[in-house]
Amino acid sequence: xxxxxxxVETVKKQYAFKMKAYIDAFSSLVGIQFIAFLFSLGGGxxxxxxxxxxxxxxxxxxxDLVIIFTFIWIFVTAITITTKPYRNxxxxxxxxxxxxxxxxxxxxxxxxxxxxxxxVLSRFLIQTVAYFLLKEDLYIxxxxxxEMMIGITVSLLYVFWISSIGYFVGTLVQIxxxxxxLIPVIVIGSLxxxxxxxxxxxxxxxxxxxxFRVIDxxxxx
Amino acid sequence: MNVIECNGLTKAYFRKNVLNGxxxxxxxxxxxxxxxxxxxxxxxxxxxxxGLIKETSGEVRVFEQHPFNNLYTSANTILxxxxxxxxxxxxxxxxxxxxxxxxxxxxxxxxxxxxQYFSFDPSHxxxxxxxxxxxxxxxxxxxxxxxxxxxxxxxxxxxDEAVRKDFYRALMKDYLAHPRTILISSHHLNEIEDILEDxxxxxxxxxxxxxxxxxLKEWAIALQGxxxxxxxxxxxxxxxxxxxxxxxxxxAVVRDDFTKENKEEALRGGVEFIPVKASDLCVYLTNDTKGxxxxxxxx
Numbered sequence: 001x002x003x004x005x006x007x008v009e010t011v012k013k014q015y016a017f018k019m020k021a022y023i024d025a026f027s028s029l030v031g032i033q034f035i036a037f038l039f040s041l042g043g044g045x046x047x048x049x050x051x052x053x054x055x056x057x058x059x060x061x062x063x064d065l066v067i068i069f070t071f072i073w074i075f076v077t078a079i080t081i082t083t084k085p086y087r088n089x090x091x092x093x094x095x096x097x098x099x100x101x102x103x104x105x106x107x108x109x110x111x112x113x114x115x116x117x118x119x120v121l122s123r124f125l126i127q128t129v130a131y132f133l134l135k136e137d138l139y140i141x142x143x144x145x146x147e148m149m150i151g152i153t154v155s156l157l158y159v160f161w162i163s164s165i166g167y168f169v170g171t172l173v174q175i176x177x178x179x180x181x182l183i184p185v186i187v188i189g190s191l192x193x194x195x196x197x198x199x200x201x202x203x204x205x206x207x208x209x210x211x212f213r214v215i216d217x218x219x220x221x
Numbered sequence: 222m223n224v225i226e227c228n229g230l231t232k233a234y235f236r237k238n239v240l241n242g243x244x245x246x247x248x249x250x251x252x253x254x255x256x257x258x259x260x261x262x263x264x265x266x267x268x269x270x271x272g273l274i275k276e277t278s279g280e281v282r283v284f285e286q287h288p289f290n291n292l293y294t295s296a297n298t299i300l301x302x303x304x305x306x307x308x309x310x311x312x313x314x315x316x317x318x319x320x321x322x323x324x325x326x327x328x329x330x331x332x333x334x335x336x337q338y339f340s341f342d343p344s345h346x347x348x349x350x351x352x353x354x355x356x357x358x359x360x361x362x363x364x365x366x367x368x369x370x371x372x373x374x375x376x377x378x379x380x381d382e383a384v385r386k387d388f389y390r391a392l393m394k395d396y397l398a399h400p401r402t403i404l405i406s407s408h409h410l411n412e413i414e415d416i417l418e419d420x421x422x423x424x425x426x427x428x429x430x431x432x433x434x435x436x437l438k439e440w441a442i443a444l445q446g447x448x449x450x451x452x453x454x455x456x457x458x459x460x461x462x463x464x465x466x467x468x469x470x471x472x473a474v475v476r477d478d479f480t481k482e483n484k485e486e487a488l489r490g491g492v493e494f495i496p497v498k499a500s501d502l503c504v505y506l507t508n509d510t511k512g513x514x515x516x517x518x519x520x
Contacts, residue, residue: 003325005296013322020315021308088306091273093323094296 007099014095014103018081021089022107025077029070029115033122036069040126041134061130061138063123067155070115071162078108078166082174108163116155120148222249224370224402225270229279231426232265239265241426242279247402247419254413254434255406257423258507263406264302266423267372270404271300283370294370296325301363302374303356307347313358314343317365324366332365335391339384352379360388364395373405377412389416410500420499424507437499442477445470446492454487462505464515474505 043059050056080086081104090100130136172179187203194201225247232240239262247253257263268274269281272288272295281288288294307316313336321327336343339357350358356378363371373392377385393416396403407413410420420437422430432440441461444451448471455463455473463473474497479487484494497505510516 003296005292005325007292010292010296010323016322017319020319021310023310085306088304089308091295092305092307093320094292096272096290096292096295098290099292 036066074163075166078163079170082170112160226282250400253419254417298370299368326367443495
């Protein structure tokens with residue numbers, strides 16, 4: 001009566017299960033992106049000036065903030081799914097550690113895709129609301145589909161990258177609770193230490209090399 | 222065929238041995254009762270068998286494979302207890318569908334009918350169920366999954382009398398229709414006595430006794446009579462339990478190794494032989510003192 005199961009089959013089933021069971025993660029994405037959307041309506045990095053009796057004000061309506069909020073969301077989600085209740089859910093049904101991790105990775109990839117997709121597209125919503133409700137004069141560089149695709153792909157990779165950091169941190173904390181204290185101490189401590197040594201923050205530099213090009217780049221132009 | 226084999230199984234938590242060289246084998250399609258006092262490592266044992274935790278040392282085999290982190294044993298074993306964790310976002314009927322996707326032998330019709338019989342609302346959530354209802358729902362999952370090895374750890378926690386009876390009856394009926402290896406750990410041996418074939422008695426992390434239930438009923442016998450006479454018969458016998466009944470009468474439980482002549486002689490001396498119930502025997506055997514709680518009050 002005992003039956004064989006393959007790893008691939010189990011991972012597929014678990015992935016389907018997690019997409020249903022972790023629905024809360026997606027509802028919090030809606031919430032967090034909505035908040036980011038409201039913040040974005042203020043118009044980021046505005047500049048004002050007066051010349052020849054004219055007063056002008058320049059505002060940028062972009063999806064920057066929504067993408068940053070999505071980063072925070074995926075980070076928290078990735079940590080959450082490493083916690084005990086979530087692992088126990090797996091073990092109520094058929095699993096081993098390998099299939100559990102693989103299905104988690106697949107889930108995070110799907111969540112990243114959804115997060116990146118909605119975040120990048122939210123730009124149009126923000127600009128539409130700015131135009132119609134806030135009655136701003138809008139100057140939009142025309143967007144090509146290919147640029148859009150690049151934007152979504154790059155955002156996806158960044159969101160997925162953040163999720164892997166979150167998953168790693170979460171896993172370390174599950175191995176030993178001490179990491180919950182140690183990791184913030186190392187991150188914040190290194191900033192203070194570098195400041196004390198009067199040099200650039202190494203940790204921040206490493207991250208910013210990967211980051212700020214994108215923030216300036218095509219994703220959130 | 223032996224489905225479960227344990228050899229010198231040890232599990233230590235913080236250097237304290239919970240299981241201490243446990244050795245036993247369980248054959249295919251038998252219902253075995255796992256009996257022991259609180260904290261002797263029953264739950265630890267079943268978690269090891271289900272592959273949830275790893276043993277410290279010793280050998281454990283389920284379907285001739287090491288259960289820890291093993292997909293094959295995970296698919297063919299189910300552990301039902303009150304700590305089963307289900308995702309809070311899913312409704313009961315969705316949980317059944319998830320279980321169906323995972324367990325190859327799942328019987329959806331049975332699950333639905335049991336759900337209906339115990340009047341569950343399929344659109345409720347697992348987290349909102351009361352203690353007894355949780356146990357009942359977990360039991361439905363356990364029965365309908367039809368895993369070759371079904372482990373029930375204190376399955377009746379919080380269930381009321383009627384549900385408990387229904388549950389044992391359902392278990393028995395489903396077992397007869399689809400035989401499988403079942404391991405039940407319970408405090409209430411007298412309740413499950415009728416459905417068990419074997420009893421595995423654990424004390425201090427070791428196997429104390431592994432007998433069929435019919436042998437267990439004849440394993441020991443109680444002597445009751447005048448203290449002096451009974452005491453005489455207890456010499457050179459390992460007394461399992463004794464209790465003073467009235468002023469000068471002693472009730473003592475010993476291993477039943479009396480010959481027919483012995484018994485006749487004892488009967489002439491005014492000693493009465495009383496059979497010992499299996500559940501009582503298990504309590505006596507797992508007591509650390511011979512007199513039970515009475516010893517605490519007698520100084």
